[in-house]
Amino acid sequence: MRRRLIVLRPEPGNAATCAAIRAGGVEAVALPLFEVRPVPWEAPDPAGFDALVLTSANAVRHAGPQLVRYGGLPVVTVGAATARAAEAAGLAVAAMGEGDAADLPPMLASIGAERPLHLTGRDHRGLGLGETVVVYASEPDDPAPGALAVLEGSTALIHSARAGARLATLASAAGLGRATIAVAAISPAALRAAGEGWRAATAAPVPRDDALIAAALSIDRPDGGRDKVP
Template identity: 50%
Template sequence: MIGGLPLLVTRPEPGNRATVARAARLGIDAHAVPLFAGRAVGWTTPAAADFDALLLTSAQAVRHAGPQLSRLATLPVHAVGTATAEAARAAGLTVAQTGEGDAQSLLDAMTSRKTARILWLCGRDRSELDPRGATLEPLACYAVDPVEPPDAWTALVAAPAVLLAHSARSAQRIAALVGGARAHIKLVAISPAVAAAAGEGWAELAAAEHPNDASMLALVHALCHKGGK
């Protein structure tokens, strides 16, 4: 166990399980404490011919889209992160580009190449993106809802620990749940925007260089070595 600090992973499944497994391989004492759960919502498939590309910003969209996703298989996929790209390929889609930055950076790259009509298969709760003059149509196919913290939550946050925030919503919920305990909690956010959503007062607050697990866990490793308990 690196530095004696436990790592609390709050993202929904199945991503939670994957992050815990990656952390364990690095020797980190990781605990699955999901604070959200994903679910499918009803959606109607538009005509693929009306769009030039499909934007996917989360693997959750692929997991919850259902069989009608195959009707969009003619569209080249632009995916944020390798996990989303891998999920798209597994679903039979063709990935044209995998962005290693955030969703806005990927959208900027698409529009710079004159991709004009973009379908964004997304969640019910989503960040605003600037289409830079292109037509961007958000279409929600899933929702990520808060769930009650696991029984172990109270004891885990009562002592020094490192928490991961994979979205602005998760950062805000973590902040609300830990309250004054944040003074002894270190928080690692997937991006600077997510770190900003967490507010102030943490023992340490850091944003990953790249919006992926590898970058976040590298920070966790450094924080555990740096501070211990």
């Protein structure tokens, strides 16, 4: 039996993931555990940089009007969604990686960039590259009373290590049985953050939304991925 998939990521990504799942004929339920909000920031002088690094479309959405100051810099992104958001904002994408932040050094080298500016979220992974400025934050968003019950008998999609850890905490606080819930994570790190004891657990082979959905659907196939960690 194919179980419904529960999407935990914040909006607007939640709606996009749910739409992709439903397009494949599978039930999807939105249960965001975080809300993304802009934070005040001061835009450094663009003359001090030779590239703009974006690792999330949220940086584009929440940077505000100051983002236009960097319209003359070549942009290096991680993920197609981030690249699309940057182009829609009028930025020039010079290089795009499909994996994660580990792809950035060779991409920056490919365009000769040595002084990048990274616009990112408050809970970010340090890249050790250029200057980093926080422009948004993902704040915990408490589900409505009883909303977590939908997790039982379902498969939860975990898009980050923070989401994995929060799912584990909320499930325990609500008295939900982990043995009734399957989890699929966008990376091994996100899966580890969720802890153990789930009905089934798997991680996507690459950190992309389509790969995560495929991993979640694989759990209930006869050859599905129980307790797989790439």
